[in-house]
Amino acid sequence: MSDARRPEPSFEWPRPAPRDQGGIGTMRGRTIALAVAFCAGFGLLSLRAVQIGLFRPVDEAATAARAAVAPPSKRADIVDRNGQLLAISLVAHSLYADPKRIWDPVEAARALRKVFPEMDEASLVEKLSSRSRFVWIKRRLTPKQKQAVWELAQPGLEFIEESERIYPMGHFAGHVLGSMHPDGSGINGIERALNDRLTTGSGAEPVRLSLDMRVQYILERELGEAASAFRAQGGAAVMLDAKTGEVIASASWPFMDPNRPEANTPNQQNNRVTNSRFEMGSTFKVFTVAIGLEDNIITPESVFDARAPMRIGSELISDFHGMNKIVSVSEILAHSSNIGTVRIARSVGAPRVREFFSRLGLMEAAGGELLENARPILPKRWSEIAAATASFGHGIAVSPMAVAGGYAAVSNGGHYIRPTFVARDPAVQVSSRVVLTPATSKTVVKLMREVVTNGTGKNADALGYEVAGKTGTAEKAGPNGYDSNRRVSSFAGVFPASDPRYAIVFLLDEPKGYAVSGGAATAAFAAAPSVSRIIARSAPLLGIAPNRALAQMEPPRAPTLKSAPPPKTNPSQKATQGEP
Amino acid sequence: MTLTRTHLFGFVGLVALAFALYWAKAEAQAVREKVLVLQDEVDTERRAVRTLEAELTWVERPDRLEAAATRRLGLVPMTADRIATLDDLDQIAPLRVAPPTVDAKPIAPKPAEPAADKSKAIAAMPAPVATVVAR
Numbered sequence: 001m002s003d004a005r006r007p008e009p010s011f012e013w014p015r016p017a018p019r020d021q022g023g024i025g026t027m028r029g030r031t032i033a034l035a036v037a038f039c040a041g042f043g044l045l046s047l048r049a050v051q052i053g054l055f056r057p058v059d060e061a062a063t064a065a066r067a068a069v070a071p072p073s074k075r076a077d078i079v080d081r082n083g084q085l086l087a088i089s090l091v092a093h094s095l096y097a098d099p100k101r102i103w104d105p106v107e108a109a110r111a112l113r114k115v116f117p118e119m120d121e122a123s124l125v126e127k128l129s130s131r132s133r134f135v136w137i138k139r140r141l142t143p144k145q146k147q148a149v150w151e152l153a154q155p156g157l158e159f160i161e162e163s164e165r166i167y168p169m170g171h172f173a174g175h176v177l178g179s180m181h182p183d184g185s186g187i188n189g190i191e192r193a194l195n196d197r198l199t200t201g202s203g204a205e206p207v208r209l210s211l212d213m214r215v216q217y218i219l220e221r222e223l224g225e226a227a228s229a230f231r232a233q234g235g236a237a238v239m240l241d242a243k244t245g246e247v248i249a250s251a252s253w254p255f256m257d258p259n260r261p262e263a264n265t266p267n268q269q270n271n272r273v274t275n276s277r278f279e280m281g282s283t284f285k286v287f288t289v290a291i292g293l294e295d296n297i298i299t300p301e302s303v304f305d306a307r308a309p310m311r312i313g314s315e316l317i318s319d320f321h322g323m324n325k326i327v328s329v330s331e332i333l334a335h336s337s338n339i340g341t342v343r344i345a346r347s348v349g350a351p352r353v354r355e356f357f358s359r360l361g362l363m364e365a366a367g368g369e370l371l372e373n374a375r376p377i378l379p380k381r382w383s384e385i386a387a388a389t390a391s392f393g394h395g396i397a398v399s400p401m402a403v404a405g406g407y408a409a410v411s412n413g414g415h416y417i418r419p420t421f422v423a424r425d426p427a428v429q430v431s432s433r434v435v436l437t438p439a440t441s442k443t444v445v446k447l448m449r450e451v452v453t454n455g456t457g458k459n460a461d462a463l464g465y466e467v468a469g470k471t472g473t474a475e476k477a478g479p480n481g482y483d484s485n486r487r488v489s490s491f492a493g494v495f496p497a498s499d500p501r502y503a504i505v506f507l508l509d510e511p512k513g514y515a516v517s518g519g520a521a522t523a524a525f526a527a528a529p530s531v532s533r534i535i536a537r538s539a540p541l542l543g544i545a546p547n548r549a550l551a552q553m554e555p556p557r558a559p560t561l562k563s564a565p566p567p568k569t570n571p572s573q574k575a576t577q578g579e580p
Numbered sequence: 581m582t583l584t585r586t587h588l589f590g591f592v593g594l595v596a597l598a599f600a601l602y603w604a605k606a607e608a609q610a611v612r613e614k615v616l617v618l619q620d621e622v623d624t625e626r627r628a629v630r631t632l633e634a635e636l637t638w639v640e641r642p643d644r645l646e647a648a649a650t651r652r653l654g655l656v657p658m659t660a661d662r663i664a665t666l667d668d669l670d671q672i673a674p675l676r677v678a679p680p681t682v683d684a685k686p687i688a689p690k691p692a693e694p695a696a697d698k699s700k701a702i703a704a705m706p707a708p709v710a711t712v713v714a715r
Contacts, residue, residue: 053602054601088633166634463659464661
């Protein structure tokens, strides 16, 4: 039982000895002053320690350090419609120098030349002794080079992280992808056209193109082989999804490797699919026939007089494959009669030809998103003669892409859809404009199929996939009129004919005949066989089931007899064996 | 002023609390730093993954794969006449019904026969596209 009011025992503080009392001059005074000073000092220190220990945000220092090494801004990846990587930004190290901190420019330059033997010593010395605080030595080193420079241990040489754009597929789809300026903007292709979309936003979402790289590869392979076998000046090939306008594959020869933009000549950089214009020749006849059918001026059985060359104004129009007889519309297409086509064009009239071509997108730049997108060269005045020559593809020069768009429109039930290089969302309705009735479209496809089964396009057929289309061999205009030695040979078509899903255009610019093609460089030999092989190989990848009627023609119990399509109608297949 | 035991305990408690707070903050700082180090590692790994992705795409280029598949595996592109639906199967390779005998002897070799047939057929099959592929 303790008393609650009993005071707690108190501490005895040390008391000064009685004789040591006095002012500041005394020993005691000095001691106290010193004690006060120490106390104040330690007090301040402890207060600061408490402030730092208890009241400062936890990660201030660390985040500040981290911000200094933030990675360079990221450009979105580009992938194809199946997610295959086409362009990716990686972090690379670039080397720069701070000349103020260089001890001996000559020594530093010599050291650098050990790593970069291709550099010029004099210009290096000049760079390293300049007055500025920053000079680039080399952008985007390989890891090996970086290590080597590191080991030089030269003061004043510094690394900086930069974004590097890599195109892991090499030259495949190079023209579509385009390339990058070292400073981070697109020079051409999608890199330029969609620069804003690639750089803004989170940067994490890749841009999905409509290309299918498997088909792109097949297209480029055939284009490259045909172009070198026929020693062409250039070539272009494009495949469109006729129902959505998506570009499945697009190739221009000579190819371009976007990884080395500085190594590509302007001729290589030119995307002939969208940026070159050609007088396409007979492939246009399909459009002319379509107008006639749509306006009920002709039927597939209508006949025209193609017995003699025809004179319009000062021009004499004759046939390459002269038939010299009365021909039906299907024969006009199958044997590519200029005279017959002009007669159809005259009966529909020049204004209608012009209006229809414009609805088909042939009178505007049709290159999709790309900015390398040439406008067509059109007749200045759509006179009767201009419309007559345009009806068989002369006097009007368009890009191969425009022709592909036109073929897609006349075969897909009559809807023109602007081509696009970006994958469409299947849930979103495709905007289109009506150019033909579905019935006309069906008839046109039937006529195109006859070109391949009975006409000039025989070499384009692919076993089981019902190719329909039209050959076109146009002479190029030179200083002295059309030159019969310089041609543009092309094939434009769709497949499968029973329900056209894909449109394809294949073109060689100035192909030269050679032994294996029998000296011929017309479309039937220079373009059609390649189309056949492209379709035969890509259709299974695109999920198109082959026509069974063909399989039934095979002897069912003798699998040894079943082999690939007979190569006898494919002169340039042998060609590819003969030519390296 | 007299200092009681309450003052003493209070002071000691305060110091203990301050220390506890300091300790907690120091611990948090350490953990935070560890997180940052891990994040850095994650970033490095991500970069490495992206580099590897690019390299993988490069070695998986279709021209390279085709050349390898042709040379090393003898594969050729598929042609339309090698695609069939299930309905066609009966016509292409009809089932061989064993003759209604009790003797098991002829049944045994028969299933093996078409297989041998087929492998011979495949071996004898010309590879027309392979010639195009070879450079």
